[in-house]
Amino acid sequence: MVEGVHFRLSEGWATPAEVGHRALAGALSDLAAMGAQAGEAYLLLGLPAGFDEGAALELVRGANALAAQTGTTIAGGDVVSAPVLTVAFTVVGWAQSEQELIGRDGARPGDLVGVTGALGAAGVALAVLEGRVTETAGTEAAMARARRPVPRLLEGRALAAAGAHAMIDLSDGLASDAAHIGRAGGVALRVELEALPLQEGVALVSAELGIPPWQLAASSGEDYELCVCVSAQDAERAQQAVAAAGEVSLTWVGRVEEGAPGVALTDAAGEVVSLAGFEHRW
Amino acid sequence: MVEGVHFRLSEGWATPAEVGHRALAGALSDLAAMGAQAGEAYLLLGLPAGFDEGAALELVRGANALAAQTGTTIAGGDVVSAPVLTVAFTVVGWAQSEQELIGRDGARPGDLVGVTGALGAAGVALAVLEGRVTETAGTEAAMARARRPVPRLLEGRALAAAGAHAMIDLSDGLASDAAHIGRAGGVALRVELEALPLQEGVALVSAELGIPPWQLAASSGEDYELCVCVSAQDAERAQQAVAAAGEVSLTWVGRVEEGAPGVALTDAAGEVVSLAGFEHRW
Numbered sequence: 415m416v417e418g419v420h421f422r423l424s425e426g427w428a429t430p431a432e433v434g435h436r437a438l439a440g441a442l443s444d445l446a447a448m449g450a451q452a453g454e455a456y457l458l459l460g461l462p463a464g465f466d467e468g469a470a471l472e473l474v475r476g477a478n479a480l481a482a483q484t485g486t487t488i489a490g491g492d493v494v495s496a497p498v499l500t501v502a503f504t505v506v507g508w509a510q511s512e513q514e515l516i517g518r519d520g521a522r523p524g525d526l527v528g529v530t531g532a533l534g535a536a537g538v539a540l541a542v543l544e545g546r547v548t549e550t551a552g553t554e555a556a557m558a559r560a561r562r563p564v565p566r567l568l569e570g571r572a573l574a575a576a577g578a579h580a581m582i583d584l585s586d587g588l589a590s591d592a593a594h595i596g597r598a599g600g601v602a603l604r605v606e607l608e609a610l611p612l613q614e615g616v617a618l619v620s621a622e623l624g625i626p627p628w629q630l631a632a633s634s635g636e637d638y639e640l641c642v643c644v645s646a647q648d649a650e651r652a653q654q655a656v657a658a659a660g661e662v663s664l665t666w667v668g669r670v671e672e673g674a675p676g677v678a679l680t681d682a683a684g685e686v687v688s689l690a691g692f693e694h695r696w
Numbered sequence: 697m698v699e700g701v702h703f704r705l706s707e708g709w710a711t712p713a714e715v716g717h718r719a720l721a722g723a724l725s726d727l728a729a730m731g732a733q734a735g736e737a738y739l740l741l742g743l744p745a746g747f748d749e750g751a752a753l754e755l756v757r758g759a760n761a762l763a764a765q766t767g768t769t770i771a772g773g774d775v776v777s778a779p780v781l782t783v784a785f786t787v788v789g790w791a792q793s794e795q796e797l798i799g800r801d802g803a804r805p806g807d808l809v810g811v812t813g814a815l816g817a818a819g820v821a822l823a824v825l826e827g828r829v830t831e832t833a834g835t836e837a838a839m840a841r842a843r844r845p846v847p848r849l850l851e852g853r854a855l856a857a858a859g860a861h862a863m864i865d866l867s868d869g870l871a872s873d874a875a876h877i878g879r880a881g882g883v884a885l886r887v888e889l890e891a892l893p894l895q896e897g898v899a900l901v902s903a904e905l906g907i908p909p910w911q912l913a914a915s916s917g918e919d920y921e922l923c924v925c926v927s928a929q930d931a932e933r934a935q936q937a938v939a940a941a942g943e944v945s946l947t948w949v950g951r952v953e954e955g956a957p958g959v960a961l962t963d964a965a966g967e968v969v970s971l972a973g974f975e976h977r978w
Contacts, residue, residue: 416742419777458740458784460698490786495701497779502740504772504786 417499427543430469431476432561437501438477442565443638447583449516449574450507452567454489457503460496519598520579521643525670527603530569530640531662534616535559537634547622556615563638572655577648582641587633589689592641592677602673608682611665633689643670699781709825712751713758714843719783720759724847725920729865731798731856732789736771739785742778802861803881803925807952812851812922813944816898817841819916829904838897845920854937859930864923869915871971874923874959884955890964893947915971925952
C-alpha cells in the first residue's frame with residue numbers, strides 16, 4: 415500500500431494504525447480467498463523523510479493488533495527510506511495439502527455465486543471522505559468497517575472445506591473481482607444486483623448520491639468480503655459452514671452459466687447493466 | 697530497494713535486470729549471514745506511471761536468474777503503482793533446527809574476525825559512476841561485481857556449520873556492520889585496516905582519489921561479503937569450510953576483545969582511525 419495510491423494520511427483519511435491494519439488485512443484477505451491458514455507476515459516499511467517515529471510505531475501496533483486477532487506471526491521485515499509512506503506485507507499461508515486450497519479457476523456452469531457479509535462499506539467511506547455525502551450516524555458502521563476491514567480467514571477455510579469450486583476476495587469490487595473468476599474458469603457469472611447484501615449506510619448514501627444502492631455495493635473496493643462459487647448440492651453445506659465459522663452469513667447473488675467468460679450484472683428486470691467508469695478506490 | 701534511495705536507473709547506473717538482481721541479492725545476503733538455506737522469495741514491485749512493461753519484465757528476469765543460481769523459488773508477489781520504482785523481495789530461509797542459525801550477538805573476546813572474498817567493489821563502482829575517477833580496464837571486474845553482487849549463501853552455511861559465533865553481511869560497509877556485531881555481543885572488535893582483502897581495482901581507484909585503499913574497502917556498502925567471528929581453535933576449520941564451499945576465501949582481519957561495544961579500526965601503527973563521513977552508498 416502506497417501513500418497517494420492506496421491511502422491518504424491527510425485530513426482524517428486514515429490514521430497510521432489504520433494504514434497498518436489495512437495493509438495486513440489486504441494481504442491476509444488473499445490467503446482467506448484460497449482457504450489457507452494465516453502463518454507468517456513480513457513487513458516492508460518505506461518511510462518518507464520527516465515521518466514521525468511515533469507514527470511508524472502506531473502503524474506497526476495497528477498491524478500487530480490484527481495479527482493477534484488472526485493468529486498471524488509478524489516474523490520479520492525491513493525499514494527503508496522512500497519518497498512516500500509505503501507499507502508492504504508479505505504473508506505466507508498454510509494448508510495440510512495443496513488439495514485443500516481453492517483457486518479462482520474452478521467455477522462450473524450450474525454453480526451458485528455467493529458473497530460473505532455485506533457490501534459497500536468502502537464505497538460509503540470514500541463518498542464521505544471525499545465530501546460527496548454527509549457523515550451521519552447512519553454512516554458510522556460503514557466507516558468503522560472501512561477503516562479496519564476484517565479478512566474472512568475463517569469463512570474462507572470453511573468454504574474450502576465445504577467444497578467451494580472457486581473463490582476470490584473483493585479488493586477491487588464485486589464487478590471486477592467476479593469477472594476474474596469468470597475469465598479464469600472460462601465461464602459466465604450472472605450476478606443479480608438486487609440480491610447483493612448491503613452494508614448499513616449504503617442505502618442512505620446512495621440515495622444522497624442519486625444512484626442505486628447496488629452500484630455502490632458492486633463497485634466498492636477493499637470490502638474484503640469473499641465471492642465464492644459452489645455447486646447447487648453443496649449450497650446449504652456452504653451456508654452453514656460460513657454461519658458456523660464466524661459472525662457473517664453467506665448470501666446467494668447469482669449463478670454460473672456457460673457463455674462469454676466474465677461477469678454479467680443484471681437488474682431486477684434481468685437486463686445487463688454496466689458499471690464502467692464508477693470509481694471504487696478510496 | 698527504492699529508486700533514488702538505493703539505486704538510480706538514469707545514465708547507465710543500473711539496468712532493470714541489475715536492479716532485480718541486486719534487490720534479491722540484498723535480501724538473500726541476510727539469509728547467508730544467518731547460515732540459512734534460501735527457500736522462497738516474494739516480490740513486491742511498485743511501478744511508476746509510464747514505466748515500460750519490457751523493463752519490468754527485464755527486472756524480473758534479472759531476479760529469476762539469481763534465484764535459479766541460488767536455489768531460490770520466487771513463489772509469489774504483487775505489482776502496484778508507486779511514485780518511483782520500488783522493488784522489495786521478502787525471502788524466507790530454512791534450517792533443520794534453530795541451533796544451526798547464527799546471530800549477530802555471539803562474538804566472544806579472543807575470537808578472530810574474518811571476512812569472505814574481497815572488499816570495495818561497490819565503492820569502486822560508486823566512484824566511477826559519480827565520475828570521481830576514470831573507468832578503465834582496471835575497474836571492470838569491480839563494476840561487474842557491484843552490478844551483480846553474489847550473496848554468500850554457501851559460505852554462510854559452511855561458516856555456521858564450522859562453529860561461527862556471530863555473523864553479518866556487509867551491506868553498509870565493514871566499518872558499520874562490524875560495529876553491529878560488537879554492540880550486539882557487548883564486545884569490541886578490533887579490525888586491522890591493512891589486513892583487509894582488496895577487490896581488484898580498489899588500489900587503482902583509491903590512488904586516483906588520494907585516499908588509502910582500506911578507506912574504500914572498509915566503507916564500501918553492498919559488497920555483500922560476510923564478516924564472521926570464530927574462536928581461535930575453530931579458525932582453520934572455518935577457513936577450510938569457506939574454501940570448500942565456493943570460489944572465495946576467508947581472510948582474518950582482526951580480533952574480538954573486551955571493551956567498549958563496537959568496532960575499532962586500526963592502522964599499520966595500531967592507531968585507531970575514524971571513517972566518519974565517508975559515503976558508502978552507490
